[in-house]
């Protein structure tokens with residue numbers, strides 16, 4: 001691919017992916033409405049502030065930059081918010097995504113990589129989860145992403161669109177040089193919250209439930225380094241270019257699960273700080289355990305995680321938090 005439009009390229013995963021694309025000398029254009037992203041995180045000079053549903057803007061970008069592929073990250077992605085505001089999630093993640101895809105397809109784009117999620121599976125699974133396991137989302141966020149995957153299935157079958165949906169498990173970590181990292185306001189993700197506690201910005205971290213059917217009673221997740229995720233997108237683009245796609249939906253995870261308590265313990269070891277935790281009620285919509293089987297991604301796309309051992313994930317995130325205690329915001 002020569003010219004790639006990245007929606008949500010000012011966000012956490014998008015900005016790291018843009019950086020990796022640039023390293024490979026690909027022309028990258030970012031479209032982001034900065035609703036949760038940061039202008040400072042954008043790693044390309046070609047930045048458009050706007051909404052994915054702005055048809056005329058999307059059309060202008062595709063024509064002007066001769067876009068031949070899109071990577072679509074832009075979305076709302078907080079499970080608990082989705083439970084409270086399902087309308088927002090179906091509008092932002094399903095309706096706007098379909099409208100965006102329609103516009104780029106009309107403009108001749110035929111290659112699409114879509115950010116999907118482990119949340120499409122729901123909770124009743126034995127680990128690790130395979131792509132052909134049942135899809136029964138337990139929150140509106142997962143349902144909104146699954147619907148967009150379904151749209152792509154039809155666009156693929158009838159409109160000559162080539163597509164890949166990457167179902168990420170838990171993205172974590174930061175660029176190894178500490179230049180960019182995770183900055184959500186307000187922050188809801190476990191690892192940044194734990195590290196903010198280590199920095200002394202929070203008194204303690206709340207463990208959402210210690211009565212799950214897991215060995216230590218806390219939820220288990222599969223944490224994947226954001227750089228390994230970025231590389232998965234690049235391999236997906238290559239596979240689209242080569243027309244080599246045995247399947248469309250791929251899990252992106254390591255196959256190893258860590259409990260909330262294990263994350264807090266490892267963060268304590270990496271930072272050398274005592275991290276206080278308290279037990280809080282379960283968070284609505286949280287499945288007890290999500291661990292990926294990523295065999296297909298490894299075998300079909302040649303993907304191999306390089307940075308996703310838990311220590312490297314937490315060390316890279318710690319570097320980012322120490323050097324950017326207020327994220328991208330500069331404070332005197």
Ligand SMILES: NC(=O)c1ccc[n+]([C@@H]2O[C@H](COP(=O)([O-])OP(=O)(O)OC[C@H]3O[C@@H](n4cnc5c(N)ncnc54)[C@H](O)[C@@H]3O)[C@@H](O)[C@H]2O)c1
Pocket residue numbers: 007008009010011012013014031032033034035036037038050051052053072073074075076077092096115116117118167168169170171172184
């Ligand atoms: N973070 C994770 O662990 C994780 C796991 C699975 C899937 N995902 C998916 O990956 C993608 C990126 O997640 P993230 O953690 O980087 O989130 P993020 O909030 O940091 O990034 C999303 C970006 O999209 C932009 N955006 C949102 N709605 C938009 C719109 N209508 N028009 C234009 N721009 C818009 C935001 O401003 C932001 O920069 C999302 O689609 C998310 O659902 C994330």
Ligand SMILES: O=c1ccn([C@@H]2O[C@H](COP(=O)(O)OP(=O)(O)O[C@H]3O[C@H](CO)[C@H](O)[C@H](O)[C@H]3O)[C@@H](O)[C@H]2O)c(=O)[nH]1
Pocket residue numbers: 077078079116117118119168169170171188189190191193205206207208209219220221260283286290
């Ligand atoms: O203060 C906190 C924050 C989180 N957790 C727990 O830590 C685990 C990880 O929670 P995160 O909020 O970091 O991540 P999620 O698993 O909720 O969500 C992530 O993975 C999902 C896939 O299941 C979605 O794709 C979503 O976008 C992505 O952020 C969960 O068990 C959660 O209950 C706590 O105990 N305390």
